[in-house]
Amino acid sequence: MFLEDAFEEYKYYCLARNFTDKTMKNKHQEYKQLKKYLTKKRSITKLEQITHHDLKAYVYQKQKSGLQPQSIVSMAKQIIAFFNWCVKEEYLMANPMDKVTLPKVPKKTKQGFTEDEVYRMIRCWSDKSYLEMRGKTMVAMMADLGLRAMEVRGMTVDDIRDTTILIRGKGNKERVVFASHQLKRILVKYERIRKQFLKSKGYDDPHYFLNYKGDPITHATVHNIVKEAADRTGVKDAHPHKFRHFYSTEVVSNTKANMDIYSLSRLLGHADISTTQRYLQSLTDEKLKVKANSSSPLSKFRF
Incomplete structure (x- = not known):
């Protein structure tokens, strides 16, 4: 299956689940960046070609660009959700993100107003x-x-x-x-x-x-x-x-x-x-x- 087709089908799956406009916008931006990286940098156009090595390289690139750990983890959650759906639909046997190590996010105390x-x-x-x-x-x-x-x-x-x-x-x-x-x-x-x-x-x-x-x-x-x-x-x-x-x-x-x-x-x-x-x-x-x-x-x- 072509990667673009998988993203398109997943988009309508999310819309059917009534995700908010903000969530859909975030998903669209992330999948757009991922697809661009896979096609331009890794010469990948089909879903089955993606390995955990490709996704490790994608995460590493995000780290090199200066993206903070919290942002990387948030981005990774979007990708994990997509591949979990691919496994559920039996387009893939396993989620390639399972073998990708993500950066640890420092725990920050959330402060409110007095x-x-x-x-x-x-x-x-x-x-x-x-x-x-x-x-x-x-x-x-x-x-x-x-x-x-x-x-x-x-x-x-x-x-x-x-x-x-x-x-x-x-x-x-x-x-x-x-x-x-x-x-x-x-x-x-x-x-x-x-x-x-x-x-x-x-x-x-x-x-x-x-x-x-x-x-x-x-x-x-x-x-x-x-x-x-x-x-x-x-x-x-x-x-x-x-x-x-x-x-x-x-x-x-x-x-x-x-x-x-x-x-x-x-x-x-x-x-x-x-x-x-x-x-x-x-x-x-x-x-x-x-x-x-x-x-x-x-x-x-x-x-």
């Missing part, structure tokens, strides 16, 4: 205009629910219920999260201002968050709103994903919540609990101390 930073980033927005109230609501929602930027951007009006919110995560997997009373107060005010804003535009759109024209926001808009909040408050190294780290550590360290890691993993929409565990590595010693003291086995005893 409570003070989140408080200031919410408070820096006023409620005097739609765009200001939109900024406040988006920051509050990411902090209170630990949402991804794509999940905020794709939210619709119908997804917002009384106390629950339907979230469409990676791979269009749905989950339900629960809005606190504090967040609900902000949502009610936002929805009132949003309604007035759309009335002035003369039309409606089902997306919950809109731009100044009344159209759905882009992925870049979410990042820009977080950056704007950070600029107003002097918060450093701000990006949407840090709200997920903040949410994770705050929920787990809250002794009243008594949240276990399995429940947290479901609320975050993680497919693998090991991802959730990495989020919790940034728990401070002080928060661990409070959590340990509140859960002491001897706390019920009176000596």
Whole structure:
């Protein structure tokens, strides 16, 4: 089978599984680069010609170009997934990536915002205009629910219920999260201002968050709103994903919540609990101390 034909068939397999546009774009870019390398550098045009030696050379080339270990591993996962599909479809007997050694990725502690930073980033927005109230609501929602930027951007009006919110995560997997009373107060005010804003535009759109024209926001808009909040408050190294780290550590360290890691993993929409565990590595010693003291086995005893 020609390599190009295999990639084309795999593309439609992925589309049938409802992968997101971002995932499909990443896959397309990686397979395009791999095909170019195999055809130009290794004179390979057919799937059966590929060996683990070819793929080792491809990974080595990526390393020589200065690509970081994390990026190489992410790239390799795309290739592994493709060849696993080839084996499943019986186009290949084995996955040639099985014999390719990948670089070790240094473990980095994922840091979130502090409570003070989140408080200031919410408070820096006023409620005097739609765009200001939109900024406040988006920051509050990411902090209170630990949402991804794509999940905020794709939210619709119908997804917002009384106390629950339907979230469409990676791979269009749905989950339900629960809005606190504090967040609900902000949502009610936002929805009132949003309604007035759309009335002035003369039309409606089902997306919950809109731009100044009344159209759905882009992925870049979410990042820009977080950056704007950070600029107003002097918060450093701000990006949407840090709200997920903040949410994770705050929920787990809250002794009243008594949240276990399995429940947290479901609320975050993680497919693998090991991802959730990495989020919790940034728990401070002080928060661990409070959590340990509140859960002491001897706390019920009176000596």
